Amino acid sequence: MLEVKNLSKVFTVGLFSRHRIEAVKNVSMNVSRGEIVSLVGESGSGKTTLCRMILRLLEPTSGSIKYDGVDVTRLKGKKLKWYWRKVHGVFQDPYASFHPFYRVEHILYQAFNLLPGLSEEEKKIRVHEALKMVGLNPEEVLGKYPHELSGGMRQRIAIARCFILDPELIVADEPVSMLDASTRVGIIKLFSDLRDRMNSSVIFVTHDIGLAYVVSDRVLIMYKGVIVEEGDPLTVMDNPSHPYTRRLREDVPLLYRKWEGF
Amino acid sequence: MSEPLLLGLGLRASYVLRIGEVRAVDGVDIEVPRDAVVGLAGESGCGKSTLVNVLLANIRPPLRIKSGKILLDGVDLLEMSREEVRKKVWGVKVSYVPQSALNALNPTKRIIELVKDAITQHTPATDQEVVSLCKRRLEELNLPTDSIHKYPHELSGGMRQRVIIAISTLLNPRLLVVDEPTSALDVSTQKQVLKMMLDMKRNRIIDSILFVTHELPVLRQVSSHVYIMYAGKIVEYGPADSVFFNPLHPYTKALMYSVMTPEPETRERGLVAIPGEPPSLLMPPQGCRFHPRCPYVMDICRSSEPRLVPVGEGRGVACFLHHSEVAS
Numbered sequence A: 001m002l003e004v005k006n007l008s009k010v011f012t013v014g015l016f017s018r019h020r021i022e023a024v025k026n027v028s029m030n031v032s033r034g035e036i037v038s039l040v041g042e043s044g045s046g047k048t049t050l051c052r053m054i055l056r057l058l059e060p061t062s063g064s065i066k067y068d069g070v071d072v073t074r075l076k077g078k079k080l081k082w083y084w085r086k087v088h089g090v091f092q093d094p095y096a097s098f099h100p101f102y103r104v105e106h107i108l109y110q111a112f113n114l115l116p117g118l119s120e121e122e123k124k125i126r127v128h129e130a131l132k133m134v135g136l137n138p139e140e141v142l143g144k145y146p147h148e149l150s151g152g153m154r155q156r157i158a159i160a161r162c163f164i165l166d167p168e169l170i171v172a173d174e175p176v177s178m179l180d181a182s183t184r185v186g187i188i189k190l191f192s193d194l195r196d197r198m199n200s201s202v203i204f205v206t207h208d209i210g211l212a213y214v215v216s217d218r219v220l221i222m223y224k225g226v227i228v229e230e231g232d233p234l235t236v237m238d239n240p241s242h243p244y245t246r247r248l249r250e251d252v253p254l255l256y257r258k259w260e261g262f
Numbered sequence B: 001m002s003e004p005l006l007l008g009l010g011l012r013a014s015y016v017l018r019i020g021e022v023r024a025v026d027g028v029d030i031e032v033p034r035d036a037v038v039g040l041a042g043e044s045g046c047g048k049s050t051l052v053n054v055l056l057a058n059i060r061p062p063l064r065i066k067s068g069k070i071l072l073d074g075v076d077l078l079e080m081s082r083e084e085v086r087k088k089v090w091g092v093k094v095s096y097v098p099q100s101a102l103n104a105l106n107p108t109k110r111i112i113e114l115v116k117d118a119i120t121q122h123t124p125a126t127d128q129e130v131v132s133l134c135k136r137r138l139e140e141l142n143l144p145t146d147s148i149h150k151y152p153h154e155l156s157g158g159m160r161q162r163v164i165i166a167i168s169t170l171l172n173p174r175l176l177v178v179d180e181p182t183s184a185l186d187v188s189t190q191k192q193v194l195k196m197m198l199d200m201k202r203n204r205i206i207d208s209i210l211f212v213t214h215e216l217p218v219l220r221q222v223s224s225h226v227y228i229m230y231a232g233k234i235v236e237y238g239p240a241d242s243v244f245f246n247p248l249h250p251y252t253k254a255l256m257y258s259v260m261t262p263e264p265e266t267r268e269r270g271l272v273a274i275p276g277e278p279p280s281l282l283m284p285p286q287g288c289r290f291h292p293r294c295p296y297v298m299d300i301c302r303s304s305e306p307r308l309v310p311v312g313e314g315r316g317v318a319c320f321l322h323h324s325e326v327a328s
């Protein structure tokens, strides 16, 4: 469904020295229908840059992105809107992507800008159903402002937007890293719900190898802008081939095994 | 049995605000034995950092202590003035690395100047002696000795945290209290910091550690005992392995089911979400504070509050499911 080929992004920074940062280097990856793929890597490894290119929020320096066989790398206008209906982003802090002056109701109705042709009645039904799907009571939250909700509730609203739009691919960039462990699980389950109910695919970005291991069908390990390893999570953890992955496995604290010498 | 290093009894403390009282520590008993690493876990906002401040007698408005007793090495801290505590306790008997320490150091001073500021009131040592004391300590812990002449920002996050911990314990206090010391670090750096703290204990620089974190896998690696906190109260405590592998309180069980580690056991066990949201400490639920989210809730849980009772083998739990066991 999604085919990324030789995608790169170079940032040039500095006024005089023009320093080059190769944030993403020649990355190729695929995502199939209904698949949950995790992208794991340390801070600064290029995960967000890659996501933003896939979401067409950032222009790639080179390479291509194909969706259902269509080259979307340079789509514009109406065609780009078509792509944005199918591919939707969820970010680390939904607060930053919500307008603070708008109530939840308005924030959710904005989604219909990408979904023309629905009657008011249909919109209302979709909003209410989406909120129930993410475990929120519409009467309780629709009139609230983002700052009146907890981080977990805001993330639920962001996911409710996915249920409204019914996207085929969700790109979730660290959607639970600001949340508590106990709240995290509820949110992660919503992504697998989206997959199970709507057969959506999910790209899950995280620096938490444990999370990736538990939720995904496939993991991609990113290191310094490059995807250095990929496979099903059990194989990657049992048999890591890249030194970074090996270090990750050795250093991540486990629950059922104790570190040697500790 | 030797007397515990730190003992807090019947502790109650609130943030007194105009809109009401945030009862962040609401009837807590806690003990740190000698030669132990005690973990304090619980979700964000449950009162962990507040409890730590209370235990160190570091109480400033709007935080107010309502009742309780704190015995550190047999001395009651609440009987002392703040000035006395500052002189005789902090840095001497107990060192504290607060939650935001990593970014809270004065950026305009070199590490060694920070050490001197902190230490002069406690020791007659000359500047020269302090420098050599620092160097010896850093060497002992395999840290680069030249870091004392650097500014905080010149050290990487992990190195800065290790240096902070190493020099804050220069006077060999018996207890080290650390609040989320590794939450901002990547896993490899985290492991180095954890290892260094355990080395300090092995080398007898300190006797015990009180380790605050919401990350259970970290506690599994380092702690000998754990306390689980929920909404201002301790709901379960005991030796780490028995709490981890045989949790008794429904909240502890739920926490275990939300841990995600890259192990086959975790995948097989699956994930279970805790329904609902953590309660407000301004208006906590009646009865058992966990009852609105508890899958085992009974009638009594809505009206009465379960006490924290010992259930044998050094364990205790605050849940009516286990009170009946004790009775029968």
Ligand SMILES: Nc1ncnc2c1ncn2[C@@H]1O[C@H](COP(=O)(O)OP(=O)(O)OP(=O)(O)O)[C@@H](O)[C@H]1O
Residues within 6 Å of the ligand: A011, A012, A013, A021, A022, A023, A041, A042, A043, A044, A045, A046, A047, A048, A049, A050, A207
């Ligand atoms: N707009 C930008 N201008 C210049 N450099 C950038 C820009 N955005 C990102 N970078 C650089 O690109 C590299 C990759 O950053 P990116 O945010 O993609 O990493 P990440 O894997 O998402 O990290 P994190 O886990 O911290 O979110 C970093 O070195 C970063 O500093």
Ligand SMILES: Nc1ncnc2c1ncn2[C@@H]1O[C@H](COP(=O)(O)OP(=O)(O)OP(=O)(O)O)[C@@H](O)[C@H]1O
Residues within 6 Å of the ligand: B015, B017, B022, B024, B042, B043, B044, B045, B046, B047, B048, B049, B050, B051, B062, B099, B214, B281
């Ligand atoms: N200075 C303050 N004034 C008013 N309320 C406060 C203050 N500091 C903390 N609180 C409140 O007291 C409660 C307990 O906070 P505390 O910081 O002790 O929790 P915590 O368990 O350490 O959380 P975290 O895991 O996020 O560090 C929270 O409800 C918090 O909002």
Ligand code: SF4
Residues within 6 Å of the ligand: B249, B250, B251, B288, B289, B290, B291, B294, B295, B296, B297, B298, B301, B306, B318, B319, B320, B321
């Ligand atoms: S006392 Fe009741 S509500 Fe509280 S944890 Fe036990 S069973 Fe659940």
Ligand SMILES: [Mg+2]
Residues within 6 Å of the ligand: A047, A048, A049, A173
């Ligand atoms: Mg990022």
Ligand SMILES: [Mg+2]
Residues within 6 Å of the ligand: B048, B049, B050, B099, B179
């Ligand atoms: Mg805290």
